[in-house]
Structure formats: structure tokens, C-alpha cells
Amino acid sequence: MSKIPLARYIFQRLRQYGVDHVHGVPGDNLLQALDHIAPAGSRWVGCCNELNAAYAADGYARVRGVGAVFTTMGVGELSAANAVAGSQAERVPVVHLVGVPSRASMAAQGIYPNVIHHSLQPGGVLEPFREIGRLLTQGRDEFRSSASVYGEVTAGHFAATFDSMLRRSFVQSKTMYFPLRADLVDVGVDSSWLEKGLDDGEQGLRSIDEENILKALREAKQPVILVDRGLGIDGLKDEINELVRISGIPTFCMPSGAGMVDNSLPNYHGVHSGPFGRIDSMDYVNSSDLVLTFGPMFSDTNTFGWRTVPKASAGNPNMKLMILASNTTPPKRFSTSSTNPVTLENITKETLRRAIEMIKHNPIRPRAARLIKDWRDAGKPKALHADEPITQTDLYDKLSTYLRPHDTILLGNATPLLGARDFFLPEGARVIASGQWFSIGHMLPAALGVALAKRGLEGARGRGRTILLDGDGSFQVTAQELSTIIAQRLDVTVFVFNNGGYAYERLIHGPEEEYNDIAPWRYLDLPRAFGADRAREKFGYETQTHAVRTWGELDVLLADDKFCSGPGLKMVELLLGRNDVPERFQTLFRGAQEEPRLIRKVQS
Known part of the structure; x- marks a missing residue:
């Protein structure tokens, strides 16, 4: 069985999925691991501080689909935490690798009065940091306890856990937190695992859900599409554009989703900013009987104090708001809207392609958008x-x-x-x-x-x-x-x-x-x-x-x-x-x- 050092395994796995650059700041707990970046075919990009490195990884991920930042424990990871939290909030897959002390160092610091640097207190050196990392990322329990990092665990276990977490990061469009122990960096793991891809876990919607989407589109007298880039939708841009084109349904982007839809499409009408946009889109959106929203981020700032969240009204009490997300969990209820949204959580490329083919064979006849003026002329x-x-x-x-x-x-x-x-x-x-x-x-x-x-x-x-x-x-x-x-x-x-x-x-x-x-x-x-x-x-x-x-x-x-x-x-x-x-x-x-x-x- 051919073996490869654990750190090199991690960097090669990341490179398989487009991470050719690892951002970060060197520290004593990750120096040995950094030696494995170049042999894995990637490059180290040293940044001025860990916060900036994590922001850079976020930008990288918005182009490549995933980014990576590598920091030391405590002082380094806490500096990066703000940026990592932002990536998590906006569903940008960023891998946060954290260099942590060896098992021997941890054992020594438990003998009074020995204390490890970058720690808060004896005996609790990693727990607060790990808990912050856990809460800001996938929120899972792989590394919640000290035993999960410093117990009788092998390099192979760490490699398998890394693969499992990375797959979930892709599927759920979330960040991940992974502590890399200094004494396991050079320990060998089975290199043949790299020949196996990560199961993407795409299950797609149930056929009944697809039918419900198409049924709603066909029954709607005035449908409208809103496109943002949250909830993992960013990777479905091509399919969303084809759906917009082939359906002819009037379409807007949300402010943070600007650019998700081809601006030259005749049924694209700009950014939905209500009275603050080039054109006021509020009346049309709120008079629609079906609002199909892809990956919305209905934050107060993104919606101008929730003014532009689609709302049913006395004149349009039966508005249906459908929220589409890609293999992630959107909010179940928006208290700012009188409309109870229907949420569909597993939209995939195949889901949209099937819907597009069905529409090609049985076209939709939506109303043209009755807008005051053309947003392009404005x-x-x-x-x-x-x-x-x-x-x-x-x-x-x-x-x-x-x-x-x-x-x-x-x-x-x-x-x-x-x-x-x-x-x-x-x-x-x-x-x-x-x-x-x-x-x-x-x-x-x-x-x-x-x-x-x-x-x-x-x-x-x-x-x-x-x-x-x-x-x-x-x-x-x-x-x-x-x-x-x-x-x-x-x-x-x-x-x-x-x-x-x-x-x-x-x-x-x-x-x-x-x-x-x-x-x-x-x-x-x-x-x-x-x-x-x-x-x-x-x-x-x-x-x-x-x-x-x-x-x-x-x-x-x-x-x-x-x-x-x-x-x-x-x-x-x-x-x-x-x-x-x-x-x-x-x-x-x-x-x-x-x-x-x-x-x-x-x-x-």
C-alpha cells in the first residue's frame, strides 16, 4: 500500500477540487504542514494577517467554488473568525485549516504550572476555540471534544474525516473547520483514497416537488422570478439563465445577486430594489401570484429594511412564494412577510435541466412585465x-x-x-x-x-x-x-x-x-x-x-x-x-x- 503524508493528502484533495492556492499566515503549529503545499502542486499565499487571508479565501471560493485558509490556533483562528463567519452566513465554501499543538505538548501543558502559548488557560487550551469554529462553520461535532483531536485517533481517521467534511461543505455550501495536529502532519495515509472522488451527494428534488414547481408556473397568471446568490445557488447560474430564457418569465435579481442573470435577456428587468432602483419593481412583484426565488438573502440591508421582500396583500391574498435552495437548508419562515413560503431544499443542475426540457415541450405563456420604463434606458x-x-x-x-x-x-x-x-x-x-x-x-x-x-x-x-x-x-x-x-x-x-x-x-x-x-x-x-x-x-x-x-x-x-x-x-x-x-x-x-x-x- 502506497502512503502519503497526511498534510500532503489534504492539500492534494483540495487541489482536485480547484484549490491551487492556500492563503494564510505562518505559525509554529503549521510550519511543517506548509512544506507539503508545493509538493501537492499548490502555492502558499502569505497574507498580512489572518483576517485578510480568510477574506481572500472567500473571494477565491466565489470563483473556484471552494477556497482555503490556514492559520495557527487561538490568535490566528480568532483573527480569521470574522471572515469565516461571513463566508458561512453567505454560504461560501471555505476550508479553515487550523494548526494545533502535538499530543505531547498537550500532555505537558496539563502538568501545573506548564501552559501552552496562544492558550486561554491550562486544561482548556482548545475547547473555546474549537467551539467557536464549530459554531461558525458546519456546526457538527467531529471535533467538539478533546478526545476527538487528542485521543487514540490515527492520521487515517483524520484523512477520512477531512473527506467527509469536505463533501458536506460542497453539498451544503458551508464553511468547514479542521484542526491539523502538528505530530500527524508527516504520518502516512493510504494514497489510493485520492483516486476516489468525493460523492457529491446530489439527490435532487423528489419528482413530486418538480411537478409542483412546473404546476405552479403553468397555473400562475403573473409569475415573476427573483434571483440571488445565497443558499448554494451560485453554482446553478447557467441552468437558472436557461430557465429564465426558455420560460420568458419576467425576472429580477436581488441586490447581492446582481450579475446572476444575463443582462441582455429581454425578460430581465434589472435589480429588485423597489422605489430605490432604476425602476420601481414593487407593484409588479407584489401583484404577482407566484414569486419563484432562487437563493434569496432576505436580510434587512439587502431588502432595504425588508421593504422589498415579496408580500401578499388584501388585493393579492393568494401570492405563492417559493424559495429554491441547492442542497442546503433555507429559513423556514420569514417573520417580515405575510406570505408563508414554500421551501424546496435540493435543487440541482439536473432538477433545472429536467424542468427546462419540460417547458420546451410545453411552453409557458407568462404576462409581459408592465413596467413604467425600461431599466436599460433609465x-x-x-x-x-x-x-x-x-x-x-x-x-x-x-x-x-x-x-x-x-x-x-x-x-x-x-x-x-x-x-x-x-x-x-x-x-x-x-x-x-x-x-x-x-x-x-x-x-x-x-x-x-x-x-x-x-x-x-x-x-x-x-x-x-x-x-x-x-x-x-x-x-x-x-x-x-x-x-x-x-x-x-x-x-x-x-x-x-x-x-x-x-x-x-x-x-x-x-x-x-x-x-x-x-x-x-x-x-x-x-x-x-x-x-x-x-x-x-x-x-x-x-x-x-x-x-x-x-x-x-x-x-x-x-x-x-x-x-x-x-x-x-x-x-x-x-x-x-x-x-x-x-x-x-x-x-x-x-x-x-x-x-x-x-x-x-x-x-x-
């Missing part, structure tokens, strides 16, 4: 004076003309999250945006992960630019990872929206208070401080920096072919007014001051 750029300062009210229409096929646009958890959701996306372009977690600082290191994940991919998946739109406050949280983008010589374009602080918060409360201000940075000096000059001299890596204040300056920049098509890091500082946000969202922020009252009303 987004055409206005004529603006060259010497006028840029504002976010018109900025996003202008930036839409800059986008190209297969671009990946990341929206930082700042004002771009609102304005850019209405981009008209060219073929194959996609948006990455939070729908539930909304942690500021997320998207800069996520852009690192996205750019790495796209590198080396063949065909359309590997093409297109990686573009980040981020607020200045969000950017400052994780700005160090700009240095890793430079060190990895990645092609990334970063737009920093500089309004000197937290514009969201100023408009909600304390517009003149200093707690909503941030330190003034020289953003365009950062690439040089982070090693851009050395990268240029040693590797020919190019860096561009641009400050933009007026429409004329923006026009010149967007007409520059080197900026639009050239390689390397391109960083743009957009200098904006202190309280500048897109005009149509001003009322939203004013209403946010009354949010506690709104929540009480919605829940009553």
Missing part, C-alpha cells in the same frame, strides 16, 4: 459638464460604459454597494457583493483571492478584469493586502471613493460628529510604500495611480487604453463630497434613523 449616462465635480448620483452610469465582458466587479461594503448594483453588465461579467454579512474591509482582500482564482483558468472563466469599488473607510480596514496584490503581481483595478469618512453613518446619525471621520491618507502613495517600485524593477510589474475630481478627468481616464486594458495594479482615488451618496438613496438614509420603529412595525 441607466443611460447624462451629458455632464467637464469641469463639474463628480457625484455618485451619475457616477455609476458613467462607470457602466467602462465595463467589459467577463469582468468581475467587487463592491465594497460602502456607498458603491448601493450605486453599483444597477450596472448594466456585459456578457459574462459578474458582481460580487455581500447580501447578509456586510463586513467593511471584506472586498479588498477578496479581490486578491478573485484575481488569483482567475489566474490559470481556461476559457471565459479566466478572462476579464478584476475591479474593486471600495469606500475609503472600508479600504483602510484591510489596506495592507494591497502589498500582497503587488507581491503576487496581480492585475487588479481599485477605485477608492474618498469622502473622508463613513458616509452611510453620517447620513444615518451624527453628520458632523468626529466618530464618522477617518484619518486622511495619501492613498495614491500606498503602492510605492507597499513595494511597487521593487516589483517594477525586478519583474516589470506596472502600477498606475490616478486622482479624479471632475467629469472631464474621469472621461480622459476611461478613454485611456493603457488604463482600461493594461496589466498590473491600477489605483484610482475618486475625490467626492463629504456626504455624497446616490440621490435616490437619500430618503433611505433619512428613513434609517427610524429603523427601530420600522422593525417593530414589520414584526408586529
